[in-house]
Amino acid sequence: MLRSPLMLWRLLRIARTLARHDALAAVEKTGVAPTLTALLRWLVPRRRDGRPGEKLARAFVALGPSFIKLGQFLATRADLIGEEMSADLSELQDRLAPFPAAAARAAIADELGAPLEELFVRFEDVPVSAASIAQVHFAITRPRDSQDPEDGAREVAVKVLRPQVEEKLERDLQLLYWLARLAERTEPRLRRFRPVAVVAEFERVAKTEMDLRLEAAAANELAENFAEDDSYRVPAVDWERTGRRVLTMARISGIRMDDRAALLAAGHDLPDVLEKAAAIFFHQVFRDGFFHGDQHPGNMFVDDDGSIVAVDFGIMGRLDRATRALLADMLLATLRRDYRRLAEVQAQAGFLPPGQPLDLYAQSLRAVCEPIFGQPLERISFARLLGQLLQLTESFQMPVQPQLVLLQKNMLMAEGVSRRLDSDLNIWLLAEPLIAQWVRAHRGPAARALHGAEEVAQTLNRLPQLARRAEDALDLLSQDRRGERQGEASSYGNGRASGAGFWLSLVALVVALAALLD
Known part of the structure; x- marks a missing residue:
């Protein structure tokens, strides 16, 4: 009720x-x-x-x-x-009317435990942006160890959560969970969509965004990943002025990634900008397995030096090594129009359920993908292509892969920006040489041999632990047998213990060999 x-x-x-x-x-x-x-x-x-x-x-x-x-x-x-x-x-x-500056000032002072005047030389009351959960104000920091306001002062952007936004989310989540449970109970045809699980996933994403310390940590990790790469910049986090409800970062300037006229007027080379964007996307996804999850044009800028600058790190994605390898194989097979290989890769990954015909699936992939090749980019609807692929997965009873959903969304965003800047360039073809190089380094024979050697070494390191466990099991079994068979002939008891020891040792050996050969 x-x-x-x-x-x-x-x-x-x-x-x-x-x-x-x-x-x-x-x-x-x-x-x-x-x-x-x-x-x-x-x-x-x-x-x-x-x-x-x-x-x-x-x-x-x-x-x-x-x-x-x-x-x-x-x-x-x-x-x-x-x-x-x-x-x-x-x-x-994601734009709403701003909340009063007085509320923002009070929230900052409360979260950081100091009056606003001690933290900032100047704080602009009019926010530069106001979104659904927070708004951003420009400010200039006040160094705490100096009497000179200009000594070490830095221009920053201060993000502040909306008042009571957490309480409002909790209230709305209660309602969403109730509706989801009602749907699962009363509408059997909706159960395959797992409404309760969908609401739980939404809760996780939303609550992560509402802890600005997590956003600061994500920005910091992304900055470390690109510390040696001047083509991509992440604003530095001011940890002294950051908490759960307040995030302070270096102020950035630049031109929106999709503002073609402004980029040309500033003298930027658009193919060069797109080539950098393709490389950045590749490095985040394949090299690091950690990528910006909301790369719409409002979060991406080009600075005076031609570097791409990102903001807003509330939504981030991660891909483990196995998923990255799978994705690389799938992208290369698609770009090379090798649909049999594309089907085999998905089948090996367990995406294609047992019993589904591989040849028919490869043929279906060809029917969906082939029409996009050879067409001008401005005539291709990747949203329609994605919809057709989703219908295909339903036809072949394939489970949706949630770890790739966020990545698909960002690929669509990247394509949209690419089209607006230069309709003659395909951003994925720009990234193909980097993907091929990564595959050779991480998926070729030498890489597989190295990976296998690492697994063998790890297993060998575990062998002493396996031996100790087998020894402990033998001791316990010997104690149990002595308790159960007390008074029986010693030769009979020793024979049974020796037999158990033989079988336990054999099992330990088989486990160790299986791990080595796996």
């Missing part, structure tokens, strides 16, 4: 907002509460223009920060909502 009349009232207000923006189509598709949705359509005046995804995006903006974040999260789950709605929600603008 609903926990309180307030939650019921909240649910009715949400339904009314959805109806006002004519966004009930998404609810109607689920088949949940058809009578209520029909009544709301009849009673509430509606704004009718736009596609279903655009209407839903407008409704989420009206519902506030939690639902804006929910919309951005759903935009990464085309497997759940379809490619058209996913594309529409990807355009969801």
